[in-house]
Amino acid sequence: xxxxxxxxxxxxxxxxxxxxxxxxxxxxxxxxxxxxxxxxxxxxxxxxxxxxxxxxxxxxxxxxxxxxxxxxxxxxxxxxxxxxxxxxxxxxxxxxxxxxxxxxxxxxxxxxxxxxxxxxxxxxxxxxxxxxxxxxxxxxxxxxxxxxxxxxxxxxxxxxxxxxxxxxxxxxxxxxxxxxxxxxxxxxxxxxxxxxxxxxxxxxxxxxxxxxxxxxxxxxxxxxxxxxxxxxxxxxxxxxxxxxxxxxx
Amino acid sequence: xxxxxxxxxxxxxxxxxxxxxxxxxxxxxxxxxxxxxxxxxxxxxxxxxxxxxxxxxxxxxxxxxxxxxxxxxxxxxxxxxxxxxxxxxxxxxxxxxxxxxxxxxxxxxxxxxxxxxxxxxxxxxxxxxxxxxxxxxxxxxxxxxxxxxxxxxxxxxxxxxxxxxxxxxxxxxxxxxxxxxxxxxxxxxxxxxxxxxxxxxxxxxxxxxxxxxxxxxxxxxxxxxxxxxxxxxxxxxxxxxxxxxxxxxxxxxxxxxxxxxxxxxxxxxxxxxxxxxxxxxxxxxxxxxxxxxxxxxxxxxxxxxxxx
Numbered sequence: 431x432x433x434x435x436x437x438x439x440x441x442x443x444x445x446x447x448x449x450x451x452x453x454x455x456x457x458x459x460x461x462x463x464x465x466x467x468x469x470x471x472x473x474x475x476x477x478x479x480x481x482x483x484x485x486x487x488x489x490x491x492x493x494x495x496x497x498x499x500x501x502x503x504x505x506x507x508x509x510x511x512x513x514x515x516x517x518x519x520x521x522x523x524x525x526x527x528x529x530x531x532x533x534x535x536x537x538x539x540x541x542x543x544x545x546x547x548x549x550x551x552x553x554x555x556x557x558x559x560x561x562x563x564x565x566x567x568x569x570x571x572x573x574x575x576x577x578x579x580x581x582x583x584x585x586x587x588x589x590x591x592x593x594x595x596x597x598x599x600x601x602x603x604x605x606x607x608x609x610x611x612x613x614x615x616x617x618x619x620x621x622x623x624x625x626x627x628x629x630x631x632x633x634x635x636x637x638x639x640x641x642x643x644x645x646x647x648x649x650x651x652x653x654x655x656x657x658x659x660x661x662x663x664x665x666x667x668x669x670x671x672x673x674x675x676x677x678x679x
Numbered sequence: 680x681x682x683x684x685x686x687x688x689x690x691x692x693x694x695x696x697x698x699x700x701x702x703x704x705x706x707x708x709x710x711x712x713x714x715x716x717x718x719x720x721x722x723x724x725x726x727x728x729x730x731x732x733x734x735x736x737x738x739x740x741x742x743x744x745x746x747x748x749x750x751x752x753x754x755x756x757x758x759x760x761x762x763x764x765x766x767x768x769x770x771x772x773x774x775x776x777x778x779x780x781x782x783x784x785x786x787x788x789x790x791x792x793x794x795x796x797x798x799x800x801x802x803x804x805x806x807x808x809x810x811x812x813x814x815x816x817x818x819x820x821x822x823x824x825x826x827x828x829x830x831x832x833x834x835x836x837x838x839x840x841x842x843x844x845x846x847x848x849x850x851x852x853x854x855x856x857x858x859x860x861x862x863x864x865x866x867x868x869x870x871x872x873x874x875x876x877x878x879x880x881x882x883x884x885x886x887x888x889x890x891x892x893x894x895x896x897x898x899x900x901x902x903x904x905x906x907x908x909x910x911x912x913x914x915x916x917x918x919x920x921x922x923x924x925x926x927x928x929x930x931x932x933x934x935x936x937x938x939x940x941x942x943x944x945x946x947x948x949x950x951x952x953x954x955x956x957x958x959x960x961x962x963x964x965x966x967x968x969x970x971x972x973x974x975x976x977x978x979x980x981x982x983x984x985x986x987x
Contacts, residue, residue, distance in 0.1 A: 480875065506877035514875070520868035522933070531865045534858045535877040543858070583876040 433458040433587055433618050434510070439478055439488030448474040450642040451488065456587065456620050461613045463629045463650075464622045466639035467663050472622045473515055475639065476589050480512040481505045492587070506535060509586035513579075513593060515622070517572040519564035525551060526560040528575055532582030550582045554608050570601040574608070581612065588612065590621040594628050602628060626654070638662065682852040682935060689939075690845050697834035706833035712946045713840040714901060718919065719926025719938035720847040721894035726924060727932030728854050729887040730867030732787070735794030736895050736923045738776070738801055739769040741914030743896025744903040745805065748817045758828035762900045769896025770889045777888035781881050795917070802915035816910025819903065828904055836905055843901065844939075847894050851935050863887055864933065895923065918964060925967045929974045931981025940982050945970065 432455040441449045449471045456462060464472050477483040479490055484499040491497065492510055505511075511532075520528050529547035530540075537543040551557050554574045559567065564575060573593050580588055593609070594602050602625060609632060613619055623629050629636060629650055636653045638646040640662035646653050653659055657669035664672075696709055718740070725731050746765040750756035756764070780793050805811040823829045830836055854860030865873040866880045874880055903909045913919075922945075930941020948970065949963035956962055978985050 482871065482874075501879070502871075502874040503877050503879045506875060511877075512875050514872065518869045518872035520865050520872065522868055523864060527861065527864075531861055531873065531878070532876040534861055538858050540856050540858060540861065543861075579872070579876060 431458050432456060433493055434479065434620070435489075435491040436475075436479060437489040437491065439475070439485045439490060441474060441478055441483060441485050447642050449478060449485075452639070452642075452644050453488075454637050454644065454647070456618060458586075458618050459613070459616065460634060461610070461619045461621075461632055462635040462637070463633035464620060464637050464639060465624070465626075465629060465653075469641075470639040470662075471642040472639050473591060476512055476591055476622060480510060480589055482512075506583060506585075509584075510589070511580045511583050511585035511587075512589035513576040513591055515591040515595065517569075517576045519567070519572055519575055521565040522563070524561050524563055525556055525567070525575060525578075528564050529556075529578045529582045532579040535583040547578075547582055550578050553611070554578045554581065555604065569596045570598075570605075573597065573605070577608070581617075585617060587618045587620065590619060590623075592622050592624060594623060594625045606632065630654075682855065685936070686845065686848050686852060689848070690841060693841050694838065697832075697837055701832065701834070703833060706837055708946070708950065710833055710837045710840055710905070712943050713837065713844050714898060715922060715926055715942035715946050716844050716939045717840065717847055717894060717898045717901070718923040719930060719942040720844065720851060721891050721898060722923035723927040723932060723934075723938045724847075724851065724854065724894065725887045725891035727927055727934070727938070728851075728860060728863045728867065729884055729891075731884060731888065732791050732924070733794040733888075733891075733920070734791040734924070735796070735798035735917075735920050736891075737915050737917060737919040738794060738798040739773060739892040739895035740899035740902070740919045740923075741798070741801055741805070741909075741911075742772045742892075743769040743899030744909045744914045745811060745817070745899075746896070747900035748819055748903045748909050749811070751819060752817060757826070758904060759826075762828070762897065762904075765900040766893040766896045769899070770893040773888040773890075773892025774885065777885045781884045781888075795920070798915050798917070798920065802911045805911040805914065812910070814911065816908060816913070819907040821907065829907075836901075840901060843894075843897050846897075848935065848939075850890065850894070855935060859883070859886065867933075921964065921967060925971050929970060929981055931983035934981070934983050937981050937983035944982060 434456040436452060436454050438451045438453055439449060440451050452475060466472050478485050481500050481502040489496060489498050492508055497505055526544055526547050529550050530543040533543040533546040537546060548560060551560055554577055556574050556578055567575060577593055594605055606628060633650055636650050637644055638653055638659050645658045645662060646656045660669040660672060697706060722736050725733060743765040746768040747761045750761040750764055751758060776797050780790050785793055806814050823831050862878045862883050865878055866883050870880045926942035926945055927938045929945060931937025945967060948966055952962055952966050
């Protein structure tokens with residue numbers, strides 16, 4: 431069953447057609463990834479899905495309900511939450527208070543929300559830094575915080591925008607089980623990711639976006655062999671050169 | 680819990696002052712210091728906790744003052760009834776200004792300018808309407824009795840003001856320990872991140888300006904009641920806006936006791952300069968300006984943030 435359906439969505443900024451007639455379906459309980467070279471329109475597509483931008487045309491349907499152009503806070507109430515590529519902590523507040531803002535979505539009581547924030551922090555490995563100001567966290571810590579805050583709002587569908595970017599290999603290794611743990615706990619995850627090692631090991635299905643258009647999709651291993659995808663990343667003619675025995679290799 | 684205990688302690692200590700002394704000078708000082716606390720705390724709700732820097736809080740002050748006086752003069756209202764109605768009127772003006780500004784996403788200096796402009800518009804309108812007394816202003820007739828909120832000594836006003844400040848403190852303490860307060864601070868720190876987890880920034884900011892406006896309106900009503908006179912310059916002039924925001928910034932924005940400390944410190948300072956330099960009109964504003972610059976440079980988190 432598809433939890434999120436994106437149907438022929440387009441969005442232009444002046445003359446730049448950032449997203450062009452993209453359609454995709456995210457199935458409940460899946461972990462899928464959206465990849466593509468820089469400037470492909472991945473973050474714009476996320477912003478369209480989560481309500482931060484309104485599409486020029488097309489429809490977005492969450493669990494059977496049309497949410498096209500609906501404000502982000504209403505989407506969050508329906509269980510669709512996103513994280514930000516450039517981390518956005520509430521810098522003046524502690525880690526625990528940051529996460530509690532997410533928990534408040536379904537928990538009006540302050541003390542219970544703070545307690546719940548503690549539990550979520552443990553889950554993403556921030557348990558020892560609860561009372562630190564968010565501004566004192568390392569990049570890896572902030573990425574975890576971003577994830578924790580979204581998680582505390584108990585989303586059904588979580589859009590992760592490059593939670594692994596800027597982390598060192600060890601930190602990535604530490605983060606992979608956290609992301610996988612999300613799916614095991616019943617959250618559907620769609621992630622934008624540049625770290626291919628993570629995409630290969632985590633995602634069951636991959637969409638490839640290039641210049642605003644969906645150019646390929648399928649299992650990660652398939653997609654990375656796709657000639658169009660290789661050209662999108664490495665330039666025109668790259669697929670032919672890379673192919674075994676190809677001209678000019 | 681700690682906040683409740685501290686507020687209780689504050690109320691008892693300040694409330695006992697009139698029993699210790701009946702010196703008019705001391706009681707007048709306490710009354711005006713409390714009044715400054717109320718303005719600073721009102722500004723703090725929107726500016727400190729909500730991050731929306733208003734430069735025209737005199738708008739709400741003036742609306743409260745005029746409503747309080749006009750309800751008594753034109754509608755024969757008892758001041759004890761007029762005071763909450765004046766707060767309500769200021770809250771409604773807050774809803775109007777906030778509704779417009781936040782709907783169109785005004786932030787930072789744009790929001791500050793819009794509030795300043797609204798205060799000026801109200802000043803000019805009250806100046807030109809005969810209904811509001813024009814430039815002559817409005818006077819409340821003298822009729823001393825507690826039932827009429829006119830006290831024979833300053834003690835009564837001290838207690839009245841203490842009541843209002845306590846209400847503002849309780850409200851601020853609630854901001855520190857409630858979902859609404861958490862949302863307000865989240866919107867202050869990062870609107871996008873807050874809305875991604877289900878916070879409606881428009882509604883939160885609107886509620887904050889309504890609350891802030893109501894307390895500012897109480898300050899205005901109190902001012903008019905004590906001095907039994909109000910005119911457009913006193914009500915909507917920029918000095919009240921400045922007093923409110925400087926008190927909060929100097930003391931520490933987004934804290935419970937910062938605005939109280941800040942207002943008190945400024946009040947002492949203004950009194951001292953007045954004694955040293957004589958009654959130079961506006962000299963306290965010069966001092967406020969200098970203090971503000973120093974605080975922003977050396978103690979960006981205000982007096983109450985200095986010990987950390």
